[in-house]
Amino acid sequence: MCTPKRIVLLGKTGSGKSHLASTILGPDVFTSYHCAKSGTQKVQAETTCVNGRSVTLIDTPGFFDTERREEQLKPEIVRCTTECAPGPHVFLIVLKVDRFTHQEQHVITKIREYFSDDALNYSVVVFTHGDDLQEGMTIEEFVSQNKNLSDLVKRCGGRCHVFDNKHWNNNQHNDYRNNQNQLEALLQTIDTMVMENNGSFYTNDFLQYVEDRIVKYEENIRDDRVNSTPAEIRAHAKSLVFNEVLIQLAGTATGALLGALFAGEVALATGAIAGVTIATAATVGAVVGGKAGCEQHICFISAIFQCV
Structure with missing residues (x-):
C-alpha cells in the first residue's frame, strides 16, 4: 500500500477548515462547526x-487566533507534530x-512571520465560502x-x-x-507540487526527531504486542511521544513551537540553536536547565530531549 499524502489544514477559527475536510474526505469524517466561537x-x-x-x-485548531490561550494551543501544536511526522x-x-x-490580516501576517520559505514551498492557499465571489x-x-x-499566494508558488x-x-x-471539480484540481496541484519537490515532503530537525522517537517506540511496542496491527502500534507510539515531547517542552512559548514546526526553529534558554539568536532564546524561557544567554551553541536534539 502506498504511503498516504499527509495534508495539514491551517487557519483561524471559523475559516471553514472542518467543512473543507468534509468536502475532501466525505461527509461525517470530520465534525464541522457552524459557530465561530467553537470550531x-x-x-x-x-x-x-x-x-x-x-x-x-490533519485538521487543527486556530493556531493563529489572537484570543486562544497558550495552555490550549501548546498541546495541540505538539499533537499536530506527532500526527504529521516526519512531515506533511x-x-x-x-x-x-x-x-x-x-x-484576517493578522492571520496572514502571522503565517508569513512563522513560515519559512521552505514551508511555503509545500503550501497551498485554499478559500472557503466561494459562493461569496462576485459572479464570474x-x-x-x-x-x-x-x-x-x-504576496502570500505568490510565496506559495501562486497555488490557490x-x-x-x-x-x-x-x-x-x-x-x-463545483466542489468536485475544485477537489480534483486541488489534488492535481498537490501532485504537481510533490513532483516539483522531487517527491519529498516538508520536514525539519524537530519533525524528524519526533518521527525517530515514534519509530523507536514502535519497535518496543511491536515486541510486546505481537497481535497488534501496524496502525494500532503507530497510534500507541504517537501517543507516547506526544506525552514525552509535551513534558520536555513545558516551558516553551507557543510562538517558539510554531517556529519549530513551520520553520525548524525553537528557542532555548541555554543558547542559540537552529538559527535562533541568543537574545531571542533569553526571552522565551527555559526548556532545559542552563543560564539564559549562555553563548554555547548546542545540538538541537540533545538540548531539548533526552533519549530514552
Missing part, C-alpha cells in the same frame, strides 16, 4: 482514499472569501485585490483554490463553482 478544539487526523489517492488529513506533504492555508478585516470572478482575481493576500461547502456540492451547471 475545532483538538487536532483530528483521518486517512482515506480520495479520487484514487491515499490521503491523511502539503499545508493547506484556509481562508474565507470575505472582506479582509484586521483579524475567479479566486485569482479576488486575491489580486489585496496586496498582503496576493476555492470551495463552497453549502452551495457548490453536486453543482452541474457551472464547472468552476
Whole structure:
C-alpha cells in the first residue's frame, strides 16, 4: 500500500477548515462547526482514499487566533507534530472569501512571520465560502485585490483554490463553482507540487526527531504486542511521544513551537540553536536547565530531549 499524502489544514477559527475536510474526505469524517466561537478544539487526523489517492488529513485548531490561550494551543501544536511526522506533504492555508478585516490580516501576517520559505514551498492557499465571489470572478482575481493576500499566494508558488461547502456540492451547471471539480484540481496541484519537490515532503530537525522517537517506540511496542496491527502500534507510539515531547517542552512559548514546526526553529534558554539568536532564546524561557544567554551553541536534539 502506498504511503498516504499527509495534508495539514491551517487557519483561524471559523475559516471553514472542518467543512473543507468534509468536502475532501466525505461527509461525517470530520465534525464541522457552524459557530465561530467553537470550531475545532483538538487536532483530528483521518486517512482515506480520495479520487484514487491515499490521503491523511490533519485538521487543527486556530493556531493563529489572537484570543486562544497558550495552555490550549501548546498541546495541540505538539499533537499536530506527532500526527504529521516526519512531515506533511502539503499545508493547506484556509481562508474565507470575505472582506479582509484586521483579524484576517493578522492571520496572514502571522503565517508569513512563522513560515519559512521552505514551508511555503509545500503550501497551498485554499478559500472557503466561494459562493461569496462576485459572479464570474475567479479566486485569482479576488486575491489580486489585496496586496498582503496576493504576496502570500505568490510565496506559495501562486497555488490557490476555492470551495463552497453549502452551495457548490453536486453543482452541474457551472464547472468552476463545483466542489468536485475544485477537489480534483486541488489534488492535481498537490501532485504537481510533490513532483516539483522531487517527491519529498516538508520536514525539519524537530519533525524528524519526533518521527525517530515514534519509530523507536514502535519497535518496543511491536515486541510486546505481537497481535497488534501496524496502525494500532503507530497510534500507541504517537501517543507516547506526544506525552514525552509535551513534558520536555513545558516551558516553551507557543510562538517558539510554531517556529519549530513551520520553520525548524525553537528557542532555548541555554543558547542559540537552529538559527535562533541568543537574545531571542533569553526571552522565551527555559526548556532545559542552563543560564539564559549562555553563548554555547548546542545540538538541537540533545538540548531539548533526552533519549530514552
